[in-house]
Amino acid sequence: MDRTYTAIDLFCGAGGLTEGLRQAGFHVLAGNDFDEAAGRTFAATHKEAKFLPGPVQDITAKALLKAAGLKKGELDCLVGGPPCQAFSVYNHKRGMHDERSQLFREYLRLVEGLSPRWVVMENVTGITSAGDGEALQAILSGFKQLGYNVEYKVLRAEEYGVPQERRRVVFVGNREGIQIEWPEKTHGEGLKPFTTIRDALSDLPALANGEDKGIQQYVREPIGEYQSLLRGGSNSVVNHSAPRLAPINIERMKHIPAGGSWRDIPYELLPAGMKKARRCDHTKRYGRMTWDGLSGTVLTKCDVHWGAFIHPEQDRAITVREAARIQSFPDWFTFEGSRTEQYIQVGNAVPPLLGRRIGESILLADALKYSTSAIAAE
Structure with a gap:
């Protein structure tokens, strides 16, 4: 019809x-x-x-x-x-x-x-x-x-x-x-392989902790179906600036490998409240993503204290654009408001x-x- x-x-x-x-x-x-x-x-x-x-x-x-x-x-x-x-x-x-x-x-x-x-x-x-x-x-x-x-x-x-x-x-x-x-279902065992963090993020410009370059160009041609789909007709990247984390958090990240978490942080660098934590507690806190894995659930606050929101290679938290990519938002989708409000919008959304x-x-x-x-x- x-x-x-x-x-x-x-x-x-x-x-x-x-x-x-x-x-x-x-x-x-x-x-x-x-x-x-x-x-x-x-x-x-x-x-x-x-x-x-x-x-x-x-x-x-x-x-x-x-x-x-x-x-x-x-x-x-x-x-x-x-x-x-x-x-x-x-x-x-x-x-x-x-x-x-x-x-x-x-x-x-x-x-x-x-x-x-x-x-x-x-x-x-x-x-x-x-x-x-x-x-x-x-x-x-x-x-x-x-x-x-x-x-x-x-x-x-x-x-x-x-x-x-x-x-x-x-x-x-x-x-x-x-x-x-x-x-x-389209992805999983016997179907297409799961879309990975590499599929989602590997073409986005690198950033240092706290760095904001404004509107940026892609660093390479799209790799794979997912990047091509999300780019659509876009020729630049918006909402891609790194939150500024305290120096102590940057020092902690240096000890966390891909797929690692708070357990990899030396005891003397742990937050006071986590020094008493059992090894089975807070499994996602201070987690670093892996290129070939999936993200955990994107929350309204991509805070490294909350979950696995550390970039796979760069010592920083993921940006609003990276969270949006993980949620499957197209790149032309510009989020309004403060950065905090933007993270909330992305985390609350149904993945398109x-x-x-x-x-x-x-x-x-x-x-x-x-x-x-x-x-x-x-």
Whole structure:
């Protein structure tokens, strides 16, 4: 069926899921987020979409429909990832008492007001166990009450070409009884080899700790499919400046080989709080990436104290652009705001490449439905 598929992105952030849907063939008409810097990024990188700023609690279905130029029931797909901090395993006080855990109800409110054909909701895997499963059951029953048949599945970003170990729960459903198709894995055992850090970063200019060269040129021709894909039509690199780390951290990094971590740092150089750590603790802290491996999950703060965010060769933390590459953002995607805000935007995003696969699976499900209907009508 040859037609335009429309979408609206709630909790859109910088627009990772929007970008993935665009690549799949959707026209994303509107987005909403309360983060002002992320909104500037979204508006600058997706000019065809109308950005509605402010808390989702203040957004009405009527306003979204007006922004999209649609009537209730005409939207093909409503997507969104309610803020996940309340469900994250990194939040030791996580649970349904956290007000952020109730934001999925705002998503359901807007599903009711918009009546989209398809719904997609993304979150951290912790949502399945938070509150002893209360959140999961509330989401599923909420969709069911609105007439949607919804399934959920844990998707691994690395199995779809993203150079990062990242697990997310994705809910997909529709109100038309269409069979849900999940994206086929493209990378892994028996498939394409996983996309590595080398595939993602090896063509980017070298930097010293704290160095900011502004807009830069690539250091070589693209190596491999992934670099070519992410460069697109770009001829320069933006958002590629190194955070300035304290001299003690640079001294620590000198002792950490590729694939190493805090365990390789001499005892006298360890932070005071880590001198008492057991060898089995803090497995990712002060980790250095390896060229031929995957990244761990990109967080909202690529801080060497938090995880394996040290460049494979250079004694520095990875840049916003390198984090964006690991998340599969195209190089033309410029992140607005302070560097801290840029890292947050990248870390909070759905990897566009994963979003693309999800979008393609929805289009496939629709195509199968219409082809089956056509055959039945003959």
